[in-house]
Amino acid sequence: MRPHLFSRTDVIGRQTSSLWKGSNGIGVLSARNQFPVALCSRFISLTVPYGTLYRTLTNFRNSDTESKNGERRLANQAAFVIPPALKPNLPQGSKSTAGDRSEGSQHDSRLAAFWRSFNSTATTPGQLFESYLQLPAPRLRYLSQEQVYGLLSKMSVIKKGDERAMLQYLTVIDDMKTGRVPIPRYHWNTAISFVAKCYRHLTDHDLQSGLFLWKEMEKSAGVPADITTFNILFHLATNSNMAHLPLMILKEMKRRNIPMDRFSYVNLIMYYGKQGDGRGIRHTYREFVQTGEVVDIIVLNAIMTALIDAGEPQAAEDVLTHLSQSPTKLKPNSLECKQNIRKLHKDIKSLRGILAKQGFDPKMDLRLKPLSPDLVSFAIFIDYHARETADFGKILSLLNDLSECGINSEVSILQSLFKGFALHGKVRYTPWTLQRLNAVFDAFIKGGYCITKDATLWCIRAHVNLAGKKKAKEVWEVVKIRWIEQGARGPDVSEVEHRLSRMKKDL
8 A cells, every 4th residue: 555545544644634623503393394205203302502513514595596606617627637648748949858858758658558547457456547647747637627527436346345445436536626626426425435335443533534526526626415415425424433424414305305215214214223123124115115115025024134234133033034935026916017017118118228328238028027136135144143142053044045046145155154063063963063164275275266254254263263273274274275366455455364373372
């Protein structure tokens, strides 16, 4: 990691610390304002502290007129973008020297390397960013506005966000601010999302960073937040240590008359699960159904996860059992239902034509399918039993159901199993034996699974607990070879080796 990238978080921390300290107002403001029907009615009677953080950050009038004016401002700002330049400009009347020609040749080679990376489908976001850093400063003068947006889009296509990807993305955002390139709302949302999802455990500093980006987006750039922004902020707030902050986010949505969408309801269901409020989970789900939104497996997975977090695993298991035994089918029992289905099929036919024009396969499967559990559904319960109940028999039954549903296992399932061996392998007369661990490890190495850092760490911990540190080191050497073949990042490999060195000695 380049040193200047790490300084990015320090800058954000310094800029937000004073804002955070100055956000403690006094007094109470009644929250009984006009509220959209779709918003959860449980919050209508809530009161929030006047002058608190969200009020400080979001004193922004969200009217149609101002929104249009903001869009016009963004369009006018586009004129400040410096057009691409492939060669350095020389003052009029001056002659190019050998040094100038050498420097120009060096610039050209850097540009050629960047565009090779930019246009190659095999380039990773990290490699693209490294080639971007090699461009002579100011880097954005070599890219048009559309190319800058394309660069950000390419850098956001990652399987799982981490700190490195976040800092790279924010570096380009900083360059856009310096070059006066307008930043669309989509890319602001992506930047906030990186902060919200790149850390497993959010600290107060991470929370401040996300809220600062929100403030900068609205106050400095004049780009009002939309429902996507608030969904990201709600997710960020839910994973923080401030239990009241998610409710404040909802109150701000109410103040701006922004109705909740399906993602808002899913976030709220997950929030109630973390708060241990089973009643809140059920009430939110009923309101979600009343809005007419489609209940798909993503929503039901959120319900099951929230119920487990709320201490109601049996209720969650009842949902899974119902899904497995009697999948929901479309039953047009009424004239209205039949008309809706005909309209839906007409829309799907129209969608096929649109997708074909965009280069997608016109024969792709767009049919409605029966509602049935997916890999995540089973992974939720396998991980729960591996962590909490240590019921190996129940896990075997879930693995059997997974196979019967024709769902291929992924590394997340093996990671949960390694976790179970690490947590329960030393208990007397336990079914989590070394022989079974060896069988899972063979599947991990020979099954073609994509090796991850978390799965590797749990695998090593399990072997340390059941076979000793010497055996764990042997296991690590085997995993490392396969992991490097799959393109493991150097920092991840180093972190695993560091953690292994700190684990306890041989049994």
